[in-house]
Amino acid sequence: MLRPLLLLALCSLSAVVLASSPPVSALHRLADETYWHSLGHYERGKLGGWRSYVDDDDFFLAEGGEQDPAAELAATLAALYAPADQGDRHAQCVYPARTRWLREQLSLTDLLAVECSEFTTWYAEVAPHSAVLVFPAAYLNSPSSMFGHTLLRIDQADIDTQGSPLLSSALNFGAFIEGLDNSILYAWRGLMGGYPGLFSLLPYREKIGEYSRLENRDLWEYRLNLTPDETGQMLEHVWELKQIRFDYFFFDENCSYRLLELLEIARPGLRLTAQFPLTAIPADTVRAVIDAGLVESIDYRPSRERELLARTEPLETEELNWVRQLADDPQVLEQSDYLELPADRRALIQDGAYRLVRYRVTGEERDAANAAQSYRLLQAINRNPPPRLEVERPVLPEYGHESRTLQFGLGSRGDQTFAEYGLRMAYHDLLDNREGFPMGAQIEIAQLRIRQYEGNRWKLQRLDLAGIRSLTPVTPLLRPWSWQLAAGLERVPEGDQDRLVGHFNGGGGFAWQLGDGLLGFALATARLEHNPDFGAAISPAAGFDSGLLWRNGAGNLLLEARGDYFHNGEARRRISFAQQFELHDDIGLRLGLERSFTHRADGQTEVQLQLRWYYY
Known part of the structure; x- marks a missing residue:
């Protein structure tokens, strides 16, 4: 008896859905809409078809819905007409943004009224009215924050009159880490997508404490001109992403990219993510939001360290x-x-x-x-109260140069001339155009340089996986360490020739502010090198790295001396001079002079003039 009744109920439900369904052509049209693709986080696959950035089967209603926007739309539409007694598990409650959009597009006036108590309570507590894009500045001592970070602050209607931003909600996307991974493992897994990424919503005061206090990072707050309705529909989609996993990648599918997707939900027609097919550096995404006309004002919150230095400066x-x-x-x-x-x-x-x-x-x-x-x-x-503390606002981070760099150089090494062609995926070195970047900070990722010598001889000059330097000056009150790390392939002198070797090196020491715009540093270094000429698979070396960095009227100047002393008796020393001339915000001309020495050969001199174009 039960089986026939169940079949009858299913047939009745199917009849209701079929009677309410729009023409197939209308469904296919909607499935091709950009906004539906945004709701499903779909992108065109490299070999055709579709794929969703969402890596969680719980997000999809259709079998294979992560690769089929049309099937997912049809399954969503059918689920919206399910019996109302499902309560908070009903599709209208689980997918409020999908529900709203389909109701508007298809004029679904016959949808059953469903009580969504969990969503209604959550939405009322957040009370979305406006949004602020928050950019905590780069922090070199945290692998996950070297490029900065972005999050959204969701404000209530009375924030400017009766409320406080500290009572607002912070919407964050980040890697979910179980256990205690060390910095190297964390960086590797972050590069390879080894962590799940999740959205979280928590009090903004907690994020203020984490970034400006715990990590001593300046905060920039960009108030967006989203309407209350736009902010609300963005939050509806955030509810749909509750505990939904994405693969997290540091350079592209990261915090900034995911927030750009949310802004495309808030304001249909925005084309923000399309600008970042390879990498999504937070400062570049902030610039894209500004260029899209979304920012109406900017506020600045200095870090605890900056406030201390400003108070004690006089x-x-x-x-x-x-x-x-x-x-x-x-x-x-x-x-x-x-x-x-x-x-x-x-x-x-x-x-x-x-x-x-x-x-x-x-x-x-x-x-x-x-x-x-x-x-x-x-x-x-x-x-005995002091006068009000006034902290000078630094240059806005979006005023800095673009993240990717093309390089073209002409030079000579010994009696050989060459042309050099280079590409750096990110981000900034000590000599690059200075506006918008802290002095003494360097983050270089994925840099390739190829040389063409006379006679059309081509050589891979270097392939840098990463090169990071943090030269933070000692002050009378603070004594921070300065440090550096680098890894990749580079050419080293071998008699009258050179050889491509693999290396990993790092060092630590101190830096000093010697004058206005003048920084001195001295670091003890260690190096591990794979060199076929050495016999051993890995050869260690101890050494030093010291120099002067000067910000002058033309740009940045670096005078540097380095030495590496290997356990097998090999000794290398190098003295270099380089001056970057800032021709434009995104164009620099760099003159370099280097003299290198080994104990097995005469010194070699290299001169190069290099044009650098910063672009995205």
Whole structure:
């Protein structure tokens, strides 16, 4: 008896759906709509057909829906007419953005009313009214944040009059990591798509703490001109992506690319993701959002470190000593020689000491002794308040040069002339056009250089997988390490010739601000090299890297000396000079002079003039 009744019910449901279905031609037209492709995160496959960026079967209703937008649309339409007693599991509740769009496109006035209590409650709590694109600046000491990061802040209607941005929600897409992967494994798995990427929605104050406090990163907030309706329909799609997995790749399918997809949901007709077929560097995606006319205003939140340096910048050496003493022991507040200082100078010293204490405990668990120390300093600040802190706003990150670089050079090595052709996928080195980039920071990924010598002889000069340098100057209050890492293939001198070898090297030391725009550095280095001439598969070396970096009126100048001393007696030394001339925002001319020495041959001199074009 039960089986016939079930068959009868299924036939009745099918009849209802068929009676309500639009013509097949209309469904095919809708399946070809760009907006439907955006809802399914579809892209054209490299060999034809379709594929979805979503790597989670739970997102699709149709068998093979990840490769068939038409089948997924038909399955969605059928599911919308399912019995209303499914409650929060009903397709109208699980896919509110799909439901809204199909209802509008097909005039589905006969859809059953379904109570979606979970979605309704969540949507009311977020209360989306407007959106802000947030860009935490690049942070070299975190592999996942070397290029910066982007997220969206979702604000309520009264944010400007009665609310606070700290009460808003932060919409973030990031790699989901289980366990504790070290930095090298994290970088490798991030490059290869070894982590799942998930969307998360959490209080914005937590992200403020993570980026500007824990990681000491400046925050840029770009208020978008999305309407409340546009912001709302974007959040409807975020609900559809709850706990849905994407493969996460650092360079393309990353936080920035996924947020561009959401903006295309919010405002149909935007063509943001199409601009990033290979890589999606956060600064470039911010520039694309601005160029699309989506930004109406920009706010800046300095990091804890920048605030500390700005507050203590006007202090003299002796006053900075007082800052350190107060940060170590607040009892110094009662010393007679400290109290003899002018009140206005004590106000600056006390505020600087408080900020130094807070900087030192960044990322640590709350400690009673540190809390008591901070409280003593706060009491002194309240009794003798300093003037309002004004932090100079740095150059906007989108004003920097484009991320990809084409290189063309002419030069000579010894008595041989050559032409050199190069491509760097990302991002910036110490000499590149400086606007929008911090001094002493370098991130180079996937760089290829090929040389053409006289007689049409071609050589692979170098293939860099990565080259990262962080030269952060020591200050009277802070002593950060400077460091560098590099890996790839490069040519090294072998007598009168050269040889292509594989290498991995790194180093650590310190940098110093020697003057306005002048940075000196000295690092101890270590190198592992695969060189067929050495016999051993891997040969280690110890060495040094030191130099001067000068920002001058023409651009950047780097004077550098390096040495590597191998365990087998091989010794290499190199002195180089290079000046970048900034011809345009995205064009640079670089003059380089290098003298290299080995203990087995006379020194070789290389001169090169190189044109660099920064583009995306």
